[in-house]
Amino acid sequence: MNWLLNLPLLIWRGVVAWFDPPYRTVVTQDILPPKLKKRTLYIVEDDGYQEQAAMLCPCGCGRVLHMNLLPDERPCWQVTRHKNGTSSLYPSVWRKKDCESHFWFKKGKVQWCRDRRAPPTEPRDT
Numbered sequence: 001m002n003w004l005l006n007l008p009l010l011i012w013r014g015v016v017a018w019f020d021p022p023y024r025t026v027v028t029q030d031i032l033p034p035k036l037k038k039r040t041l042y043i044v045e046d047d048g049y050q051e052q053a054a055m056l057c058p059c060g061c062g063r064v065l066h067m068n069l070l071p072d073e074r075p076c077w078q079v080t081r082h083k084n085g086t087s088s089l090y091p092s093v094w095r096k097k098d099c100e101s102h103f104w105f106k107k108g109k110v111q112w113c114r115d116r117r118a119p120p121t122e123p124r125d126t
Helices: 002-019
Strands: 024-029 040-046 049-056 064-068 078-081 087-094 102-106 109-112
Touching: 040 087, 064 087
Parallel strands: 024 040
Antiparallel strands: 040 049, 049 064, 078 087, 087 102, 102 109
16 A cells, blocks of 8 residues: 555656656767767777767857876776666766856756855854
């Protein structure tokens, strides 16, 4: 009977998933294609090593985000490929200029972070 109480939530999640499909993951050899497609994460491999991940910024600004996957260079991300064909990136992606997008990319979905501005340097008067 407990599943019956969760039925509306399960239906809602199904509807959201239908209208918001996960990003595709495309593995390319050596270089990125000249024009990236929306809702696609590209993984560039060279000689069997994952070198970078790239995608169009999910905010819609049109900028290309490049994430280094080589562990010897910083900053560095890790990509995980899942059985269902989606991918995840770790840690979060935070564009520090222009649109300032900050998000997690988990199982092909963008999960936006709340704005984390630095706290004030002086205490406020109350």
